[in-house]
Amino acid sequence: MKIVCIGGGPAGLYFGLLMKQLDPAHDITVVERNKPYDTFGWGVVFSDQTMDNMRQWDPPTAQAIQQAFNHWDDIELEFKGRTIRSGGHGFVGIGRKKLLNILQARCEELGVKLVFDTDVDSDADFPDADLVIASDGINSKIRNKYAAVFKPDIVTRPNRYIWLGTHRLYDAFTFVFEKTEHGWFQAHIYKFDENTTTFIVETPEHVWKAHGLDQADQAQSIAFCEKLFADNLRGEKLMTNARHLRGSAWLNFQRVKCEQWSHFNGRAHVVLMGDAVHTAHFAIGSGTKLAIEDAIELTRQFKELGDSPDKIGQVLQRYQELRSVDVLRLQNAAWNAMEWFEVVGERYADQLPPEQFMYSMLTRSQRISHENLRLRDAQWLGGYERWFAEAAGMKLPPHVPAPPPMFTPYTVRGMTLKNRVVVSPMAQYSCVDGLPADYHLVHLGARAMGGAGLVMAEMTCPTPDARITPSCPGLWNKAQRDGWKRIVDHVHATTDAKIGIQLGHAGPKGSTNAPWDGDGADRPLPAGNWPLIAPSALPYLEDGQVPRAMTRADMDRVRDDFVKSTRLAAEAGFDWLELHCAHGYLLSAFISPLTNQRSDEYGGSLAHRLRWPLEVFAAVREVWPRHLPMSVRISAHDWVEGGITPEDAVEIARAFKAAGADMIDCSSGQVSALQKPSYGRMYQTPFADRIRQLAGIPTIAVGAISEADHVNSIIAAGRADLCAVARPHLANPAWTLTEAAKIGYTPLAWPKQYLSSKSQMESIFAREKAMQAAPAYKEPA
Ligand SMILES: Cc1cc2nc3c(=O)[nH]c(=O)nc-3n(C[C@H](O)[C@H](O)[C@H](O)COP(=O)(O)OP(=O)(O)OC[C@H]3O[C@@H](n4cnc5c(N)ncnc54)[C@H](O)[C@@H]3O)c2cc1C
Ligand SMILES: Cc1cc2nc3c(=O)[nH]c(=O)nc-3n(C[C@H](O)[C@H](O)[C@H](O)COP(=O)(O)O)c2cc1C
Numbered sequence: 001m002k003i004v005c006i007g008g009g010p011a012g013l014y015f016g017l018l019m020k021q022l023d024p025a026h027d028i029t030v031v032e033r034n035k036p037y038d039t040f041g042w043g044v045v046f047s048d049q050t051m052d053n054m055r056q057w058d059p060p061t062a063q064a065i066q067q068a069f070n071h072w073d074d075i076e077l078e079f080k081g082r083t084i085r086s087g088g089h090g091f092v093g094i095g096r097k098k099l100l101n102i103l104q105a106r107c108e109e110l111g112v113k114l115v116f117d118t119d120v121d122s123d124a125d126f127p128d129a130d131l132v133i134a135s136d137g138i139n140s141k142i143r144n145k146y147a148a149v150f151k152p153d154i155v156t157r158p159n160r161y162i163w164l165g166t167h168r169l170y171d172a173f174t175f176v177f178e179k180t181e182h183g184w185f186q187a188h189i190y191k192f193d194e195n196t197t198t199f200i201v202e203t204p205e206h207v208w209k210a211h212g213l214d215q216a217d218q219a220q221s222i223a224f225c226e227k228l229f230a231d232n233l234r235g236e237k238l239m240t241n242a243r244h245l246r247g248s249a250w251l252n253f254q255r256v257k258c259e260q261w262s263h264f265n266g267r268a269h270v271v272l273m274g275d276a277v278h279t280a281h282f283a284i285g286s287g288t289k290l291a292i293e294d295a296i297e298l299t300r301q302f303k304e305l306g307d308s309p310d311k312i313g314q315v316l317q318r319y320q321e322l323r324s325v326d327v328l329r330l331q332n333a334a335w336n337a338m339e340w341f342e343v344v345g346e347r348y349a350d351q352l353p354p355e356q357f358m359y360s361m362l363t364r365s366q367r368i369s370h371e372n373l374r375l376r377d378a379q380w381l382g383g384y385e386r387w388f389a390e391a392a393g394m395k396l397p398p399h400v401p402a403p404p405p406m407f408t409p410y411t412v413r414g415m416t417l418k419n420r421v422v423v424s425p426m427a428q429y430s431c432v433d434g435l436p437a438d439y440h441l442v443h444l445g446a447r448a449m450g451g452a453g454l455v456m457a458e459m460t461c462p463t464p465d466a467r468i469t470p471s472c473p474g475l476w477n478k479a480q481r482d483g484w485k486r487i488v489d490h491v492h493a494t495t496d497a498k499i500g501i502q503l504g505h506a507g508p509k510g511s512t513n514a515p516w517d518g519d520g521a522d523r524p525l526p527a528g529n530w531p532l533i534a535p536s537a538l539p540y541l542e543d544g545q546v547p548r549a550m551t552r553a554d555m556d557r558v559r560d561d562f563v564k565s566t567r568l569a570a571e572a573g574f575d576w577l578e579l580h581c582a583h584g585y586l587l588s589a590f591i592s593p594l595t596n597q598r599s600d601e602y603g604g605s606l607a608h609r610l611r612w613p614l615e616v617f618a619a620v621r622e623v624w625p626r627h628l629p630m631s632v633r634i635s636a637h638d639w640v641e642g643g644i645t646p647e648d649a650v651e652i653a654r655a656f657k658a659a660g661a662d663m664i665d666c667s668s669g670q671v672s673a674l675q676k677p678s679y680g681r682m683y684q685t686p687f688a689d690r691i692r693q694l695a696g697i698p699t700i701a702v703g704a705i706s707e708a709d710h711v712n713s714i715i716a717a718g719r720a721d722l723c724a725v726a727r728p729h730l731a732n733p734a735w736t737l738t739e740a741a742k743i744g745y746t747p748l749a750w751p752k753q754y755l756s757s758k759s760q761m762e763s764i765f766a767r768e769k770a771m772q773a774a775p776a777y778k779e780p781a
Contacts, residue, residue: 001026001309004126005133006142008032008114010288011274012135013103015295018057020110022299023307028112033119036104042165042199042241043192044099045173045285048090050292057296060109064102069094070191074172077361078232082354086362088376091173091285093192099288123270130309132270135291138254140276150272151259157281159342160213160250161202162221168236170197175361176232177349183207184345187229188282199238200282201225202341208250218249253281253338257331261324262316269312271319273298278327281338284365286330297323333365340364347693352718355387360717366682370404370712371743388716404745405715406708410453410722412662412698414627415575417453417722418496420715421736424702424726425456425502425578425633427472429514434464434474436483445490447729448497449751451736454722455497457484459504459580460569462561465530466505466586469514475503475565475572484572492573495751500576501569502633503562503620507586508534508547508595522673533558534589535596535603541673549598558586559616566620570628577624579617581656582635583670587613591652592635592671594643606648610655621660631700632656633665636687639675646687653695664691665700665724682710689719700724708739741765 003019005012008030016030048071055062070093076085107114123132123142134142143150174189184207188200208214213221222238229238240249256279262271274291301315301322340348340361348360362368374381382401389402392409396402410417430439440457448455461467461474474480484501491499506512511529515521524545532547533554539546550558562579569577581587589595590602596609603609617632624630634656636649644652653664666688669675677683684703692699701720705711711723728735740748741761750758 001130001307001312002128003028003131003133004129005030005135006120006123007134007136007140007274007276008034008100008104008116009135009137009274009291010099010103011276011291011295012133013100013107013112014061014292015133015135015273015298016112017061017103017107017110018295018299019302019307020107020112021058022303024111026307029115030107030112031115031118031120033117035116036101036114042163042196043093043095043190044198044288045091045093045190045192046289046292047286048092050289051092053296054292057299058106061102061106064106065092065094065099068098068102068193070193072172072191075362076170076172076174077354077358078174078176079349079354079357080177084354084358085172086358086373086377086380089173091190093190093198095192095196098193123265123268127267129268131312132265132268133273134270134276135273136276138256138275138279140272142270143258143272143276146263146265146270149260149263150277153257153259155255157253157255157338157342158205159202159338160205160208160252161200161282162225162240162250164199164201164222164225164238164240166197166199166233166236166238167195168197168233169195174232176229177344178228179345179349180207180211180228182210184349185225185228186341186344187225187232199225199229201229204342204345205252207345213250221250253279255279255281255331255335255338261320264313269316271298271316278331280331280334283337283341284330284334286334290327290330293326294319294323333367336367337365347690351693351696353391355384356716356718359384360719363713363717366713369709370716371709384716403747404708404712404743406711406723407740407745407748408715412629415498415629417498419451419453419736420711420722421452421454422700422722422724423447423450423452423455423729424724425458425580426726426730427458427468429469429471429516431471431473434461434467434472434476435480436473436487440473440483441487441490444487444499445494446733448491448495448499449754450729450732450734451740451748451750452497452725452729454500454576455491456500456502456576456578456724457487457574459502459585460484460565461505462503462558462565463505465510465533466507466558466561468506468510468585469512469517470525470528471514472506475501475568476561478568481568481572484569484574488573496749498575500578500631501572501574502578502580503565503569504580505558505562505586506532507584507589508532508538508544509540509584511545534586535598535609538595538597540584555602555612555615559612559619562616563619563623566623570623570625574628576629576631577620578631578633578665579620580633581613581652582633582665582667584635584672587616588635588671592638592644594638594640594672606651607655610652614655614659617656617659617661629662630660631663631665632661633667635668635671636666636684636691637668637677638671639669639677640672643672643675646690649687650691650694653691653697653699657695657697661697663698663700663721664688664695665702666691666720667702680704681706682714685714685719688714689717692718692720698722702726708743708745711739712743737761744769 016028074087176187185203191197258277273294280286298319301318385402407419533550534547537549638644685701688699688701698721700722702724742765
């Protein structure tokens with residue numbers, strides 16, 4: 001085959017040498033516009049895992065890299081006068097020039113032709129090639145030429161960064177954060193050879209501009225960074241080698257993705273590789289890894305399917321199918337890490353203490369979990385767990401290890417939860433006349449025995465017409481109060497869990513079927529409907545029952561109904577009260593602009609839409625005992641254009657905080673049938689995080705939190721204070737006990753009646769873990 005690689009970066013060179021090694025008969029040329037020793041940038045890093053991969057594919061290259069690279073394990077944070085270090089992270093750093101020279105030398109050794117100093121204009125310049133590799137980097141001309149085919153999606157990110165070098169030598173991957181009068185700057189620092197260290201400085205655009213850096217040339221920018229990081233640099237200078245860049249040399253990261261990776265130009269197949277087809281932010285240090293792994297995968301496919309011209313189409317298709325999945329995974333992780341550095345100044349640097357800031361930084365990609373950190377550096381994590389437990393008020397003798405964050409207590413008002421797990425409220429549609437009876441005693445009683453700190457009863461309604469379905473529970477009469485009291489007393493008498501109730505009014509989503517009846521959930525009852533009320537006369541479903549827009553008299557009545565229910569809830573002995581302002585029910589419908597289109601003082605701006613829900617909250621808080629907590633569940637994102645956004649959710653949280661709410665329970669959606677949520681593991685946790693840091697109120701995270709590892713990571717990083725777990729508790733009432741056994745947390749107290757299961761379960765999980773034990777996954781943090 002005749003192969004031409006346009007661009008002699010890691011992708012083009014490595015692919016060239018791998019294919020030549022596969023069959024020396026291939027005619028391979030790499031064309032590069034720069035001179036052999038002329039490149040931008042300083043050092044790059046990749047993980048031990050990438051090195052293992054390279055060792056398998058071309059041992060001599062791996063060997064040469066190994067001799068030249070700098071390996072280190074530690075990550076160090078310098079922040080607010082503190083230095084915190086954790087180990088086990090496994091990185092390799094190498095100068096970009098050195099890496100390219102190794103690849104160039106190996107190409108020459110194998111007989112790959114290298115052409116330098118040649119700026120390629122088009123793939124058409126190689127009419128006799130069978131395969132053209134467009135490895136021409138982030139600004140790929142070839143990608144742009146065939147943009148209609150490749151359909152690139154390019155996003156320019158808001159932070160500014162400058163890629164510098166220094167002769168100060170560091171023995172860890174170091175992150176330094178410095179605050180100026182305009183905001184925070186961070187430096188990502190790693191040594192890559194005996195004399196030199198990469199020093200990337202990053203800051204948000206507005207901070208960069210406020211310092212006049214948009215007007216500064218390279219020398220002025222360097223002088224600024226030297227002054228800012230003077231303590232850290234210890235007298236060493238910063239250097240640039242990006243003289244080819246015009247202006248200030250501060251860049252914005254561009255995230256590149258392409259829908260299609262290859263194209264037949266009429267003569268040859270053209271395929272994108274490396275940064276030309278995808279980029280990953282340097283916060284995760286994996287752009288070179290991706291380029292190298294693209295080259296490996298394409299070679300593997302030629303090896304498996306045949307390396308002759310007639311196979312190219314099939315090979316390229318398979319290459320995209322396989323690589324696009326891995327790349328997307330890594331781009332997602334890189335995206336999280338990048339976003340963390342974009343918001344760190346506004347969201348974490350001033351809010352989190354240095355210990356927690358370090359934890360948050362290490363888990364920024366959300367791919368490194370609590371247990372993964374334990375595998376990397378058990379001693380550091382043990383120290384952090386102790387710090388966390390003590391911050392949570394635990395007094396631990398020196399020889400007693402601290403519990404994982406999930407099992408630390410949490411105190412709010414006069415009440416302490418034994419741990420951070422909440423059984424999330426879940427409608428059971430199993431009442432007659434709104435009366436909780438034996439079903440609820442067994443259901444809630446079992447979950448209270450199952451280890452969670454707080455068990456929330458499902459949405460309970462102040463009046464019959466406030467219910468979602470005729471089978472929903474109520475709290476409007478003494479019989480219901482006594483029904484609830486029987487359950488509350490049982491939970492208090494037999495467990496050390498707390499029990500809460502969620503009060504809510506269905507509003508426009510009332511008078512419907514239980515999910516298993518008639519036409520299913522949200523569909524109007526076939527008969528026996530009751531009139532609905534809402535902020536505006538808009539049905540939830542297009543063909544659903546139309547509610548009546550509430551009058552001020554309706555608002556007074558419903559507010560007073562909530563107050564009456566609250567009094568009954570206090571008499572029933574509940575420990576916690578949650579006001580349901582989420583999921584498109586009545587209070588939520590007032591908050592969202594999609595469902596509240598009133599023109600009076602209860603509609604319009606967010607402040608106006610919040611007016612009546614806040615009035616209800618204040619009235620309820622007034623009669624709910626002062627020593628007991630109240631949370632508010634909100635939909636932090638409507639997932640519909642024009643609906644509530646996560647930014648609005650911060651404002652909503654601030655308003656409820658000012659009204660006296662203790663916590664915000666951060667759910668999302670179900671406000672509009674047009675919603676398009678992005679589901680995924682812990683997908684609503686970013687809302688809890690954002691609200692906690694920006695509104696300064698404790699939060700409950702909920703949604704696809706299904707393992708102890710999730711809970712520990714969320715709580716430890718300060719993304720939320722409690723985690724509500726719903727569906728996993730339907731399958732397993734003893735979810736918390738089970739998860740404790742799974743992670744080997746044996747000091748947990750089990751109910752005495754269940755004790756004989758404890759050690760059995762612990763040893764089953766310990767055995768399973770031992771069998772699965774495999775080398776730890778290593779991703780550069
Ligand atoms: C600040 C910063 C820090 C980074 N840190 C890391 C890190 O720590 N680890 C990591 O893995 N990655 C890092 N990267 C990313 C990494 O540099 C790239 O992902 C990687 O180099 C991609 O390899 P590539 O071969 O696809 O593209 P490139 O390395 O960009 O190579 C493309 C080559 O094509 C040449 N070229 C372009 N157009 C033409 C043309 N028309 N004709 C001829 N030649 C052409 C260019 O001169 C260049 O040599 C970082 C990037 C930046 C900006
Ligand atoms: C059967 C069922 C009933 C639910 N009922 C309620 C409810 O009454 N009130 C509420 O706020 N959320 C309710 N939810 C939402 C859950 O509390 C939770 O927010 C959601 O299921 C996401 O958590 P998960 O991924 O752990 O299941 C319900 C969820 C389920 C599965």
